[in-house]
Amino acid sequence: MILEVTDLRKVFGSHVAVDGVSFGVGSGGSLAIVGESGSGKTTCARIVAGLERATAGTIRLGDLTDKSDRKSRARMVQMVFQDPYQSLDRRQTVASCLDEVLKFHGRDERPRRTKELLDLVGLDQRHAKALPKQLSGGQRQRVAIARALAPEPRLLILDEAVAALDVSIQAQVLNLLADARKATGVGYLFITHDLSVVRHVCDDVIVMHRGKIVEAGPVEKVLTSPEADYTRKLVGSIPRPGWVPTRA
Numbered sequence: 033m034i035l036e037v038t039d040l041r042k043v044f045g046s047h048v049a050v051d052g053v054s055f056g057v058g059s060g061g062s063l064a065i066v067g068e069s070g071s072g073k074t075t076c077a078r079i080v081a082g083l084e085r086a087t088a089g090t091i092r093l094g095d096l097t098d099k100s101d102r103k104s105r106a107r108m109v110q111m112v113f114q115d116p117y118q119s120l121d122r123r124q125t126v127a128s129c130l131d132e133v134l135k136f137h138g139r140d141e142r143p144r145r146t147k148e149l150l151d152l153v154g155l156d157q158r159h160a161k162a163l164p165k166q167l168s169g170g171q172r173q174r175v176a177i178a179r180a181l182a183p184e185p186r187l188l189i190l191d192e193a194v195a196a197l198d199v200s201i202q203a204q205v206l207n208l209l210a211d212a213r214k215a216t217g218v219g220y221l222f223i224t225h226d227l228s229v230v231r232h233v234c235d236d237v238i239v240m241h242r243g244k245i246v247e248a249g250p251v252e253k254v255l256t257s258p259e260a261d262y263t264r265k266l267v268g269s270i271p272r273p274g275w276v277p278t279r280a
């Protein structure tokens with residue numbers, strides 16, 4: 033297991049945001065946390081990423097300890113957010129953004145590695161010279177994914193990473209995520225409110241509702257025969273294969 037979370041609890045004031053949640057991600061595995069807004073998904077992700085402290089519970093992330101430094105942590109876990117524009121430096125080209133991360137981690141052959149990272153996310157040399165504002169939303173998210181993969185982390189946390197993209201671009205980014213996992217062996221913790229996007233990227237899913245897990249299991253099983261009423265409602269709102277949007 034690369035990640036083992038046990039009995040996680042987070043209280044903000046008098047509000048219990050996460051209430052006794054346990055889950056794990058195997059090495060190279062992929063787990064989705066699904067639930068509607070306010071169910072506690074992002075709080076779980078932020079605690080795993082070290083951006084927030086748990087009120088109670090334990091998190092085992094590879095061989096990291098409380099004393100691990102920033103570099104060791106960055107090599108273990110990276111995070112991709114919904115809006116890459118906020119997290120990319122607007123004055124920096126794509127190539128120099130990737131080069132900077134590789135340099136920080138003391139990597140050799142940085143131009144070759146930069147090219148490999150761009151290939152991995154389906155970008156080329158033209159994109160390498162571009163500034164974030166010269167790229168589309170989907171391309172910017174590809175850059176954010178390449179940058180997150182640059183330190184070769186064991187776990188990538190994707191928090192609503194495709195939520196802001198058009199459906200067709202969403203599908204491309206989901207495919208690239210599936211390919212990148214195969215190519216690198218990185219594990220994913222994939223946070224989303226949208227159950228329909230987990231099928232291509234995740235093996236397992238937990239469904240959260242009001243801070244608790246209401247259902248957990250392999251994605252295929254949860255999508256085809258959900259047990260909890262809440263999951264049935266979420267699954268019921270997914271368009272079926274063969275579903276064709278009608279024109280108004």
Ligand SMILES: Nc1ncnc2c1ncn2[C@@H]1O[C@H](COP(=O)(O)OP(=O)(O)OP(=O)(O)O)[C@@H](O)[C@H]1O
Pocket residue numbers: 044047048049067068069070071072073074075076225
């Ligand atoms: N820093 C904070 N201070 C106070 N309350 C918070 C804080 N962060 C989250 N919460 C509350 O905790 C609950 C869970 O929030 P969280 O962001 O984890 O849910 P979520 O399922 O990720 O929803 P969303 O998709 O809207 O981010 C919500 O009721 C939220 O208002």
